[in-house]
Amino acid sequence: MSRLIVVSNRVSAPKDPAAGSAGGLAMALSAALRTYDGLWFGWSGETIETFTGEAKIEDRAGVTVALVDLEPQDVDEYYNGYANKTLWPLFHHRLDLTAYERSYGEGYERVNQRFAEVLAPMLEPDDIIWVHDYHLIPMARDLRRLGVTNRIGFFLHTPWPVRQLLVTLPHHRRLVESLFAYDLIGFQTEEWLDLFRDYVISEARGELAGDNGLEAFGRKVCVGVYPIGIDVEDFMGARDSPAGLRTYDRMAASSAFRSMMVGVDRLDYSKGLEERMLGYEQFLHDNAELRGDVFLVQVTPISRDDVDTYQDIRARLDALAGRINGEYADMDWQPIRYLNRGYRRDQLAGIYRAARVGLVTPLRDGMNLVAKEYVAAQNPDDPGVLILSRFAGAAEQMGEALLVNPFSREELSDAIKTALTMPREERIRKWTALMKVVRDTDVAIWRDDFVQALRSIEVADDGDRPLHHQPRADAA
Known part of the structure; x- marks a missing residue:
């Protein structure tokens, strides 16, 4: 071969x-x-x-x-x-x-x-x-x-x-x-x-x-x-590994009967991180009765720190997270846990599983595999809800997610409330459809x-490119 x-x-x-x-x-x-x-x-x-x-x-x-x-x-x-x-x-x-x-x-x-x-x-x-x-x-x-x-x-x-x-x-x-x-x-x-x-x-x-x-x-x-x-079986194995289970237990305990939301994104302006935080801020403004019942864990490893635009966005996100926490936090509750570090796959799987809502809201993205990882990490009997930007490539496949326009903070705010209050039966129905997509696109x-x-592909003897192509009927 x-x-x-x-x-x-x-x-x-x-x-x-x-x-x-x-x-x-x-x-x-x-x-x-x-x-x-x-x-x-x-x-x-x-x-x-x-x-x-x-x-x-x-x-x-x-x-x-x-x-x-x-x-x-x-x-x-x-x-x-x-x-x-x-x-x-x-x-x-x-x-x-x-x-x-x-x-x-x-x-x-x-x-x-x-x-x-x-x-x-x-x-x-x-x-x-x-x-x-x-x-x-x-x-x-x-x-x-x-x-x-x-x-x-x-x-x-x-x-x-x-x-x-x-x-x-x-x-x-x-x-x-x-x-x-x-x-x-x-x-x-x-x-x-x-x-x-x-x-x-x-x-x-x-x-x-x-x-x-x-x-x-x-x-x-x-x-x-x-x-x-994603490699579905491998990721689910990481989720169920000792490290994955330990991470889940830690995150579930730290939630203290609150609903956790999670975002996992490399630091990049295409990921819609500022817009996500502003949408969450809008949610906190619009839903005073739910403050203290929800918090966001935003995992954002630093990348391309030699490029000036990435230095700029890092400074803006630091300031934005600090402002939101300063305005809305209470003595026993902080609305955003903003983490500038990376985690192993097994740890991320545990974090995803503990999250009631997964926020995947890029302004433009080729696919975004975090959306698929979040779905694969969920408990089938009590799954969380995926909020997904309609401008991520994954949106073309994952229509059962709550699709949002990340440029609209009001739309993102409404989606967060919908996700947090969605009945268990509807969450299971959506997750089942999404999990089929994840498996079918392994x-x-x-x-x-x-x-x-x-x-x-057949190539002519003289190296002309290409003669013709007969792919599998479902390959493209």
């Missing part, structure tokens, strides 16, 4: 899967790489004074990883610059935070080319290559320039932006054209795929090529929707559907 080569900005294959701290995606890809005798390639997270063009090969719990060190300038321009100051805000519709600097684009192109030059000699003729996320959009183009003719797939974990915003990006056409060097492009939702089609047809004068293809820039590419999920199904679709 041919090898599977996974390429991502950072290699997240766990050194010790038994530790329980690795994410579900890392665990699923690691399992695939062990099955397919594969390789995980990406940045080590370390810097080096002069780029060597060499990769460090390691074994991580049976997974072979190839790690590349970058120069400080690469990290500043490619990662902190183009990836996190240009593409990330643009893809999340934050044009006000998007920085267009020529050096960022140059660094992005340089690092993608360097990655391709290091990876290409490691490839075998029948390998299939799976590239992940917006950091590495040009990767296939650079591999093709080096003569690589293997099947190459790309999966975008973030949203795709509307055409009217994407065209503000200098060299946007070149970026999109580089995607046509792939054989298969996967998106989280139909909405993101539709927006990609709109750009290709309207801006690049492309055409539909059957049910699953697009033709533009003189090439054809296959496209599909592959909604990502991360292993996502992984296997994408890999199978990529393998099924």
Whole structure:
């Protein structure tokens, strides 16, 4: 069987899967790489004074990883610059935070080319290559320039932006054209795929090529929707583990007969954290009789602290949480527990299970797996209620959640009250429907559907990309 080569900005294959701290995606890809005798390639997270063009090969719990060190300038321009100051805000519709600097684009192109030059000699003729996320959009183009003719797939974990915003990006056409060097492009939702089609047809004068293809820039590419999920059984095992049960007991005891709400989000302006706190503040203002009966645990690990916009939002959230607590807290009750630290999966599962309400309210998100984790952690006989932003990718699948517009603090306030007062029978009905979605979109199904679709693509003998594609009937 041919090898599977996974390429991502950072290699997240766990050194010790038994530790329980690795994410579900890392665990699923690691399992695939062990099955397919594969390789995980990406940045080590370390810097080096002069780029060597060499990769460090390691074994991580049976997974072979190839790690590349970058120069400080690469990290500043490619990662902190183009990836996190240009593409990330643009893809999340934050044009006000998007920085267009020529050096960022140059660094992005340089690092993608360097990655391709290091990876290409490691490839075998029948390998299939799976590239992940917006950091590495040009990767296939650079591999093709080096003569690589293997099947190459790309999966975008973030949203795709509307055409009217994407065209503000200098060299946007070149970026999109580089995607046509792939054989298969996967998106989280139909909405993101539709927006990609709109750009290709309207801006690049492309055409539909059957049910699953697009033709533009003189090439054809296959496209599909592959909604990502969690490792359900593994997560439920973490929930029922000794650490998960201990965490649940601690949180249930600390609730002291109050209803706990939970939000778990990396510190990022796309997650709607300010809007969530303002909506909760509105709830406290509108429902004086319920004050003291509910509190919010907001878990927000710090991320990208080298980027100034993340420093700004951290300061604003610190001030907002302090103001709400200062205005509404009593001697034996604090409305917000704001925690700037991360927790292991088993601990998070225990926290989720103890929460009467799960708040997942991003302003824009590719999928958001916290929504699925929250559902999987619940007690089937007495489940909590999921409040979910209609702008999260998960909303396309999880219609039985309480869908809200996170920009409206009144709507969020009303949803919190509805969730806290929802009868048990209705909570069970909603949870049952949501849990079916979680199981039907398990991360292993996502992984296997994408890999199978990529393998099924037929490529012409001369390496033209691609000849045609016959995916599983339900794969896209």
